[in-house]
Amino acid sequence: NRNYAISVIPGDGIGKEVMPEGIRVLERAASLYGFTIEQTWQDFACCDYYAKHGQMMPDDWKAQIGNPDAIFFGAVGWPDTVPDHISLWGSLLQFRREYDQYVNLRPVRLMPGVPCPLVGREPGDIDFWVVRENTEGEYSSVGGKMFPGTPREVVIQETVMTRHGTDRVLRYAFELAATRDRKHVTSATKSNGIAITMPWWDERVEEMAKNYPTVTHDKYHIDILTAQFVLNPDRFDVVVASNLFGDILSDLGPACTGTIGVAPSGNINPDRTAPSLFEPVHGSAPDIAGKGIANPVGQIWSAAMMLEHLGEADAAAAIMRAVETVLAQPGLRTGDLKGKANTEQCGKAIADAL
Amino acid sequence: NRNYAISVIPGDGIGKEVMPEGIRVLERAASLYGFTIEQTWQDFACCDYYAKHGQMMPDDWKAQIGNPDAIFFGAVGWPDTVPDHISLWGSLLQFRREYDQYVNLRPVRLMPGVPCPLVGREPGDIDFWVVRENTEGEYSSVGGKMFPGTPREVVIQETVMTRHGTDRVLRYAFELAATRDRKHVTSATKSNGIAITMPWWDERVEEMAKNYPTVTHDKYHIDILTAQFVLNPDRFDVVVASNLFGDILSDLGPACTGTIGVAPSGNINPDRTAPSLFEPVHGSAPDIAGKGIANPVGQIWSAAMMLEHLGEADAAAAIMRAVETVLAQPGLRTGDLKGKANTEQCGKAIADAL
Numbered sequence A, B: 001n002r003n004y005a006i007s008v009i010p011g012d013g014i015g016k017e018v019m020p021e022g023i024r025v026l027e028r029a030a031s032l033y034g035f036t037i038e039q040t041w042q043d044f045a046c047c048d049y050y051a052k053h054g055q056m057m058p059d060d061w062k063a064q065i066g067n068p069d070a071i072f073f074g075a076v077g078w079p080d081t082v083p084d085h086i087s088l089w090g091s092l093l094q095f096r097r098e099y100d101q102y103v104n105l106r107p108v109r110l111m112p113g114v115p116c117p118l119v120g121r122e123p124g125d126i127d128f129w130v131v132r133e134n135t136e137g138e139y140s141s142v143g144g145k146m147f148p149g150t151p152r153e154v155v156i157q158e159t160v161m162t163r164h165g166t167d168r169v170l171r172y173a174f175e176l177a178a179t180r181d182r183k184h185v186t187s188a189t190k191s192n193g194i195a196i197t198m199p200w201w202d203e204r205v206e207e208m209a210k211n212y213p214t215v216t217h218d219k220y221h222i223d224i225l226t227a228q229f230v231l232n233p234d235r236f237d238v239v240v241a242s243n244l245f246g247d248i249l250s251d252l253g254p255a256c257t258g259t260i261g262v263a264p265s266g267n268i269n270p271d272r273t274a275p276s277l278f279e280p281v282h283g284s285a286p287d288i289a290g291k292g293i294a295n296p297v298g299q300i301w302s303a304a305m306m307l308e309h310l311g312e313a314d315a316a317a318a319i320m321r322a323v324e325t326v327l328a329q330p331g332l333r334t335g336d337l338k339g340k341a342n343t344e345q346c347g348k349a350i351a352d353a354l
């Protein structure tokens, strides 16, 4: 059955502008590769919805979304009207948890046409994956305040890691590494400073590694690991990290390859007990929203990741070839990459290159 | 009284190799600028001590250190014999807390002779400070395990922030910015994801900013902030951050300016109720220890920061000029900077350039 039910959630800001281009490319790919996409658009998980309803999503959002094959997401957040922690915890972070999308998967790849801020790096030199734990860890809602509003104020937030939650993301990382040429896993830790959770994380990595004799592994403390991303990005193959460390590394990685404007991500439930969600790494970008100039490549690359997940590997690969072709041409890139195209022109060019 | 009592703690690995060069330059500066340095060397706070005594420091370490004007520290850690969290929590992290060194201050400055990994950046383009909270926050020892060693295992670590601890480091950052040309503070946050402590951190920043009408400020989430360090490092003036975020940024910043091998840091008690501690940013570097090839500049620059703190600003500035002179000459730099000198030759060259 190659008819895919996709829940489409554009969200806020430039999410609403890049989504149509993601859909354009998806539809073109469907007609070329002989599958169909059945879209259901949702108007919630955005700050406009919050303005009308006082919450980011309806109470029955799960029922409304139903059981699609995947969720195609834009970006959420509009801090001028809704504080970020409210908009995010009321939408994206809920999806990740409630749908048990326990892997956040992001490629770090130097693409043609994207100027690299690092000296002497060429497309092909940098090509690795960040595998981020996506449901627990530092992103907990456990904690609170004592003596609030007084000079004695104490604020506590707990990091909660479970063996269940840790082992499964480590397993995903080692499995992924096993399919790659270099077969190497790098673990992000901070066991010298964060002295309860992180030494334990290191132990779990060692345990898991025993199951993968063909995969090599090492670890770096997060501080020096960020330095290594800048100094030796060619060293990495699969980097596995906790929720917060993975968040940091998966913005820093794309920055080291030129821009987070083109980077995609998958929020993946590998057990397929609930839908996975695909979204660009960039946010809603209030500063450029409404101008039609946002770079649609992050959304389009996310479409490719989604198709890969759905089993349409040929279509996914074709989209990536089209993206590379278009990025290589200044007339077809958007302004953030010193190109001349607007969002729609760039999206159309990629659809045509397909 | 220009006689300074300095507690000297070389520590482990290359700490023992770069310390003599730091001392060499310090003594030369003293004789040239007419002050004296009274050194007391300590053999604890290192893994050799641990091997003999089963702990990193004697029980009466505070009494043994006494009340020096400052502590000059090398590096600690030797993971092959003592796990990092034990060696660090038993030494450096204890100093920071027990001596209430609540500011960790690190310059990010592009120096001549240090090849910058970022495209098109010249010495002078990048010049800012990272002000890191150094006693609380994410580096707590509060937490524990439930169901340890079983599949149900849950591990919890608490981040603890206090108004007392937060406000004083923010104040330091705003005061520092007020003395600088650009008068700008950037706060590192993650209030969209870390939803209890970080929104509160943002509030404290806004409160503190009200006292400094001449200082501008903004904030970035830590993920995108690391990206900005790579893409727009010229944008920053003073960056203030929690303990963990500051740890990350103060390794990443020096990496963006070429190497953490030359970066210094001050662990400062601004109220001078206890000694401050000055140390290079690099660690004990087991991989190159014992070869006499480590770069001594981080230790020597730390000596300059220490002299600045002691009120010997002229001598501090002279050391920095000598460092710049030597770094500009390949024959005098160490191998990590594609130079030809070993640790001692580089240290001597800087002392002579004074």
Ligand SMILES: CC(C)[C@H](C(=O)O)[C@@H](O)C(=O)O
Pocket: A192, A193, A223, B088, B093, B247
């Ligand atoms: C060694 C480690 C505990 C320490 C820290 O994380 O503070 C180091 O990275 C630093 O930045 O001084």
Ligand SMILES: CC(C)[C@H](C(=O)O)[C@@H](O)C(=O)O
Pocket: A088, A247, B192, B193, B223
């Ligand atoms: C918006 C924010 C909560 C989110 C995160 O921190 O996970 C984003 O940065 C991301 O990486 O998807």
